[in-house]
Amino acid sequence: MPELPEMENYRRMLNQKVAGQTITEVQINREKSINVNPVLFSSTVVNQKIVTVNRRGKHLLFHLDNGQVLLLHLMLGGWMYLGTEEDKPNRTIQVRLSFGHHHLYFIGLRLGYLHLYSEQDVQKELSPLGPEPLDPPFTAQAFLKLLGDRRGKIKSKLLDQEFIAGIGNCYSDEICYHAEIKTKRSIEDIKENERNQLYLSMKHVLLDALKHGGYMENPFFKGDDLTGGYNNLCLVYDREGEPCKRCGGTIVKEMISSRKTFFCPNCQK
Structure with missing residues (x-):
């Protein structure tokens, strides 16, 4: 999607x-x-x-x-x-x-x-949509306040469009991987320094994906060589069984809230 x-x-x-x-x-x-x-x-x-x-x-x-x-x-x-x-x-x-x-x-x-x-x-x-994660007013402080004392798995919350707008199955996995946080971690167990890293990872992953045209492979017009460029740059999404490029462990796939979820069990804490 x-x-x-x-x-x-x-x-x-x-x-x-x-x-x-x-x-x-x-x-x-x-x-x-x-x-x-x-x-x-x-x-x-x-x-x-x-x-x-x-x-x-x-x-x-x-x-x-x-x-x-x-x-x-x-x-x-x-x-x-x-x-x-x-x-x-x-x-x-x-x-x-x-x-x-x-x-x-x-x-x-x-x-x-x-x-x-x-x-x-x-x-x-x-109107029900949450804030835009790449908008300048959405600062680390705003993210920490939004996360607050919410409960549940971090992946499920990142997928909630009323929480933050625009993040789906692929980038929730990539964000959590970049932050070295397991997708099934409970929000209440994520410490403040990890929350700050999660914010930085969200900005980094989304901007990097945008720079490379996202992960969808179908070109938008004849000669379009940008769209889909991020597909081969995904580090965990749809990479089940492949070695982790950070630690050498094996990427695994699990189901979280009926969604396919990819992560490295070795280096995501």
């Missing part, structure tokens, strides 16, 4: 490629991927310019010049491709936004969605 680095990577590229362009046509192949009648969706979106694309947690917000917002959540298996009919992926397309001869394809939206909201309604929709 795309997480903060993947969605921020998309946001940056979308603002370079489609911001300021007018949507000339909409194709909806799966009505469940949208939240209003297809005719209303199309009539509201076609001939509108994309003013800018913002991100909130794992969501992208396409702001149109009529004040409406397209809210995207890719969920599990979702991705995007920008190109022509000639170079599009041989995959099922759920929704397509056209900009003349170029199209933005939304692929794998079986669980994800592209919903249409007013500016006011989209803010209500996103």
